Amino acid sequence: MIKEELKEYLSEAIQQAIHSGALAPFDYGDLNIEVPRDASNGDFSTNAAMLLAKSAKTAPQRIAQNIVDYFPQDTKLVQSVEIAGPGFINFYLKDGWLQDSLYKLLRQGDRFGRSNQGKKKKVQIEFVSANPTGELHIGNARGAAIGDTLASLMSLCGYDVKREFYINDAGNQIEKFGVSLECRYLQELGEDVPFPEDGYVGQDIILTMRQLIEEQGDKYKDMEPTLRRELLTQYALEKKISTIRKALCDFGVEYDVWFSEQSLHDGGAVADVIESLKEKNYLLEEDDALWLDCRLFGEAKPEVLVRANGVPTYYAADIAYHDNKFKRGFDQVIDIWGADHHGHVARMIGAMEALGYERGRLQVILMQFVRLYQDGELLKMSKRTGTYVTLEELVEEVGRDAARFFFVMRSSDSLIDFDLDLAKSQSAENPVYYVQYAHARICSILSAAKEQGYNLADLADDKIRLALLTDESEEALIRKMLDYPDEVIYAAVHREPHRIAAYIQDLAGAFHHFYNNCRVLGEEEPLSLARCALILGVKTIIKSALNAMGVQAPEKM
RNA sequence: GCGCCUAUAGCUCAGUCGGAUAGAGCGCGCGCCUCCUAAGCGCGAGGCCGUUGGUUCGAAUCCAAUUAGGCGCGCCA
Numbered sequence: 001m002i003k004e005e006l007k008e009y010l011s012e013a014i015q016q017a018i019h020s021g022a023l024a025p026f027d028y029g030d031l032n033i034e035v036p037r038d039a040s041n042g043d044f045s046t047n048a049a050m051l052l053a054k055s056a057k058t059a060p061q062r063i064a065q066n067i068v069d070y071f072p073q074d075t076k077l078v079q080s081v082e083i084a085g086p087g088f089i090n091f092y093l094k095d096g097w098l099q100d101s102l103y104k105l106l107r108q109g110d111r112f113g114r115s116n117q118g119k120k121k122k123v124q125i126e127f128v129s130a131n132p133t134g135e136l137h138i139g140n141a142r143g144a145a146i147g148d149t150l151a152s153l154m155s156l157c158g159y160d161v162k163r164e165f166y167i168n169d170a171g172n173q174i175e176k177f178g179v180s181l182e183c184r185y186l187q188e189l190g191e192d193v194p195f196p197e198d199g200y201v202g203q204d205i206i207l208t209m210r211q212l213i214e215e216q217g218d219k220y221k222d223m224e225p226t227l228r229r230e231l232l233t234q235y236a237l238e239k240k241i242s243t244i245r246k247a248l249c250d251f252g253v254e255y256d257v258w259f260s261e262q263s264l265h266d267g268g269a270v271a272d273v274i275e276s277l278k279e280k281n282y283l284l285e286e287d288d289a290l291w292l293d294c295r296l297f298g299e300a301k302p303e304v305l306v307r308a309n310g311v312p313t314y315y316a317a318d319i320a321y322h323d324n325k326f327k328r329g330f331d332q333v334i335d336i337w338g339a340d341h342h343g344h345v346a347r348m349i350g351a352m353e354a355l356g357y358e359r360g361r362l363q364v365i366l367m368q369f370v371r372l373y374q375d376g377e378l379l380k381m382s383k384r385t386g387t388y389v390t391l392e393e394l395v396e397e398v399g400r401d402a403a404r405f406f407f408v409m410r411s412s413d414s415l416i417d418f419d420l421d422l423a424k425s426q427s428a429e430n431p432v433y434y435v436q437y438a439h440a441r442i443c444s445i446l447s448a449a450k451e452q453g454y455n456l457a458d459l460a461d462d463k464i465r466l467a468l469l470t471d472e473s474e475e476a477l478i479r480k481m482l483d484y485p486d487e488v489i490y491a492a493v494h495r496e497p498h499r500i501a502a503y504i505q506d507l508a509g510a511f512h513h514f515y516n517n518c519r520v521l522g523e524e525e526p527l528s529l530a531r532c533a534l535i536l537g538v539k540t541i542i543k544s545a546l547n548a549m550g551v552q553a554p555e556k557m
Numbered sequence: 558g559c560g561c562c563u564a565u566a567g568c569u570c571a572g573u574c575g576g577a578u579a580g581a582g583c584g585c586g587c588g589c590c591u592c593c594u595a596a597g598c599g600c601g602a603g604g605c606c607g608u609u610g611g612u613u614c615g616a617a618u619c620c621a622a623u624u625a626g627g628c629g630c631g632c633c634a
Contacts, residue, residue, distance in 0.1 A: 037578095047577095088577065173633075288632090304631090314633070368562060411570085434582085441594055444594055494573085505571095512598065
């Protein structure tokens with residue numbers, strides 16, 4: 001809000017300078033106001049003069065001087081404007097602006113941090129979408145943490161966000177799954193059946209079949225194999241999906257939609273989308289298979305859509321799925337995939353373009369892998385062989401809050417080495433506790449204040465003398481608090497949820513610094529009340545940010 | 558071989574369309590609880606921002622090359 005105001009003054013100054021002939025007319029785009037790292041460079045600053053030097057064909061210093069000369073004199077906000085370094089323009093605001101801003105922040109309460117950046121644009125975020133043939137592993141946990149947090153942040157920014165899980169309940173994997181299930185089923189009934197070489201050796205599917213036998217006995221034993229596999233698969237999928245749903249729910253993630261791949265085949269959507277690609281002349285027939293000519297949108301080679309055996313590929317189904325997303329009216333579709341799906345990105349985006357959807361409406365965020373170490377050895381994770389650490393185990397080991405914070409705080413571009421042996425000790429050192437501790441401390445102070453008879457009913461009232469908050473640590477804290485809405489927007493717009501984790505650590509740090517510098521209780525009442533108001537604001541922001549990350553904000557620790 | 562991601566303090570990582578003296582946590586050294594939660598705070602040591610070249614007023618950030626690691630390049634998903 002202050003940045004916007006400064007931007008207007010700045011733009012006014014440039015126009016005045018041009019109008020009076022001090023500067024030759026030129027185009028200036030979006031002006032950038034930032035908060036200097038070092039407060040001695042002003043409360044706010046802009047590098048506009050340096051950026052404009054080229055298009056204005058004038059030295060940065062001269063532009064800066066002209067802007068300063070024509071800067072509005074009588075604003076209620078700005079105390080002074082000066083030029084520094086190679087052409088920075090630094091703004092110093094009038095005393096009390098921080099405290100006034102804090103007042104506005106407090107009036108907004110838990111709406112502080114929300115914005116209309118997204119203008120209710122309809123956004124769908126698809127994440128995790130793990131094969132329902134096994135349990136969720138630690139890599140899925142990362143995707144869950146990132147996707148859910150991004151969704152929350154975008155919601156705060158005024159996007160209309162839906163979370164979606166795509167269930168791969170069709171195709172080859174499911175066939176193999178069925179064969180493995182059938183084999184385990186028969187083995188559990190005492191038959192000597194060899195286990196398929198590429199089957200799913202996980203213990204979990206043995207347990208699932210055991211459960212089936214307990215519930216329904218051996219009634220599938222003499223059934224026709226194809227039908228039997230189908231029924232066993234159906235049974236196991238339901239179990240698996242509900243297990244997955246529960247694990248995610250325990251991890252704090254709830255989806256709006258669980259979308260079945262099979263439904264796309266059954267409903268004819270796959271056939272339809274192939275037909276429309278055919279009409280647009282994107283298809284080739286070769287070796288009895290049907291290919292999408294990806295070269296038409298810049299890819300190296302065609303890709304199979306329908307195999308020689310008549311079965312559509314995963315790619316074909318995924319095109320139909322994304323077509324379906326846009327047909328449901330989403331303006332923006334975001335997928336979060338593991339790095340191993342990298343090769344799939346360009347051809348999915350290309351296929352959407354081929355279908356006539358504007359480039360940019362589908363965006364894919366790739367996350368690098370989580371590598372697991374144990375006893376210094378790399379563990380190869382594989383769902384098929386059943387060697388992986390599950391989401392449940394992770395939550396049990398390190399706790400949901402620590403796990404979510406850990407995954408959200410790292411950029412999705414970074415490869416994570418996760419050492420199981422250190423997981424627990426790491427969790428004790430996890431920065432999440434630093435942030436939660438700040439929240440708990442505040443709660444404790446506020447409840448003590450209440451006990452001591454302070455009236456905390458309306459700390460956002462204009463009778464609270466926020467002007468008393470002039471300690472260096474108080475002002476630094478307020479500055480940090482004021483950053484929150486911009487941080488949320490930045491994280492949401494750039495799809496970088498890890499930034500909010502970094503921000504909230506900074507905020508907690510500023511609070512702890514304040515705590516060690518100033519006493520809240522036991523001062524003269526007006527000051528104590530002002531400080532109560534201050535920390536209430538901090539608490540609100542921490543809670544909002546942790547909530548977006550799916551992390552608890554405890555009242556006590 | 559081709560494509561994508563990564564390389565910043567001893568370790569794990571941030572670093573805002575290129576901007577002012579490159580930051581945090583952990584670990585290490587010193588100090589701070591008669592006081593609202595010491596899961597905290599303060600001070601200090603620790604950097605060729607992988608390497609080389611380029612772009613410009615200015616590069617950890619952009620471009621090229623190169624080295625190392627991860628991932629992908631299937632009628633798998």
